[in-house]
Amino acid sequence: MKLGPVAKFFRTRRKSAREPAPAPHDSASFRSALLQAMTEASADGILVVSPEGQILSVNSQMVEQWSLPPEIVQAGSDELALASVVERVADSEAFLAKIRHLYANPDERSWDEITLKTGRILERYSAPVVGVDGTRYGRIWFFRDVTARKEAEELLEKLRKEFAASIVHDLRAPIQTILLQTNLFLRSAVDGKVEVQEAALRRIEKQTLQLARMTTDLLDTTAVDLRRLRLELEAFALTELASDTIEDFKPLLMRHLIELKSDAQTPPVRADRHRIAQVLVNLLTNAASYSPDGTAIEVSVKPSDGGVELSVHDQGAGIPETELPHVFDRFFRSEHTRSKVPGHGLGLYVARAFVEAHGGHIIAESAPNEGSTFRFWLPAATPAPAPH
Secondary structure, three states, rough: OOOOOOOOOHOOOOOOOOOOOOOOOOOOOHHHHHHHHHHHOOOOEEEEOOOOOOOEOOOOOHHHHHOOHHHHHHEEEHHHHHHHHHHOOOOOOHHHHHHHHHHHOOOOOOEEEEEEEEOOOEEEEEEEEEEEOOEEEEEEEEEEOOHHHHHHHHHHHHHHHHHHHHHHHHHHHHHHHHHHHHHHHHHHHHHHHHHHHHHHHHHHHHHHHHHHHHHHHHHHHHHOOOOOOOOOOOOOOOHEEEEHHHHHHHHHHOOOOOEEEEOOOOOOOEEEEEHHHHHHHHHHHHHHHHHOOOOEEEEEEEEEEOOOEEEEOOOOOOOOOOHHHHHHOOOOOOOOOOOOOOOOOOOHHHHHHHHOOOOOOEEEEEEOOEEEEEEEEEOOOOOOOOOO
């Protein structure tokens, strides 16, 4: 059923093509037509009720939200409309109490939320309709379906809580290790045990690097989410960067053999050296975390499609096919290894964001019991123009 406004001030009489041109834009008919168009275009359900309880205007969104029967709309009775919808509200008493209160206090404005028995959530806003001369025309109601937004907020809150719990857990372990190893170092210094001191210092170094990486990932995630990521671009050889990064992060990788292979014809890239180093660190630590001690991790750098490809291959158990599309999602942790491997689920999310910020792309490949390979591609640096 095609609905139109009921009140005179909302009605618009359509003119045929044979009739004269419409009146100027300041005419009552134009204002009425404009108001009708705005009402029907609104994403909100809109209802206007007179002081006597008659429905003056109702838009199609309102009818759809509340599944109002055509006969109810045609009757134009607010009382009948309420009777047809009140049973759909989870707290019908509070729903009706607010309406009674506002009708008894015509100057008040109101905003609240209504939960339906189906689980849908509607925002309800109401205000008096008063003419420029002070005439009261009734009350207008707006209903907006915010179910999807509420579900997203609840999911975000759940993720925040899970994230906070994960961070607290992941921070506690390295901090405790640092404290214990520091205590061991101090005691061994008194006894003159150099070997014990050296081992304790290596453990402190490793845990400190893990804390630094975790803190960096948290800050970078915030920068990515707020779109405040800044890049300091320069031309450099990706092979050289890979070699330096592997050397700097040996304490995190010491239980694995790192093999670096590169093609001599690989062109330089123009990128943020620090950000790309973080990408590689995240891929390397991910490979080290999910592959057995003593196995090799292969890092390869080669030219590809007008740019440079860097890949990191491990010899772990691989990633299940169902989880492979989600490995770059924020907070993603594999169900199979979550309890065994510490982590916060941000490393690969940050890696993808950094690579894509450079105009590149990153992919993950894996097969059961054949390890995993992560590849990212960056465009080659554009050669500087020759001097004139």
